[in-house]
Amino acid sequence: MQPLLKSENHETEELGRLEEYGLSIDFVEAGTFPKQRENYLRYQLSWGGPSEEFRIYENGEIEFWFLDWFDGASYELTSDEADIIKEAIDFTGNINDYRD
Secondary structure, three states, X not given: OHHHHHOHHHEXXXXXXXXXXXXXXXXXXXXXXXXXXXXXXXXXXXXXXXXXXXXXXXXXXXXXXXXEOOEEEEEEOOHHHHHHHHHHHHHHOOHHHHOO
16 A cells, blocks of 8 residues: 555556545444444444454554454554554544544
């Protein structure tokens, strides 16, 4: 994703366009899923079994989630990695625009 953010017009011949990455960006309210206590912005890359997504929490933390039929694993991004995801989301519109 970083090469696309740095390239002219956010596009390369090898990778295509930045707009082509991910399925959706949406706001997920607390309580949508069992044991979910916090709101988050979801940048969904794939769906089904398995699925992959980034979760951007209101406190600024970002996690990558790999979810597969009743199981999942997550990884908290470093600040440099988080900046890349925030920049990608900001490219599509202000990160605050996705909240109701």
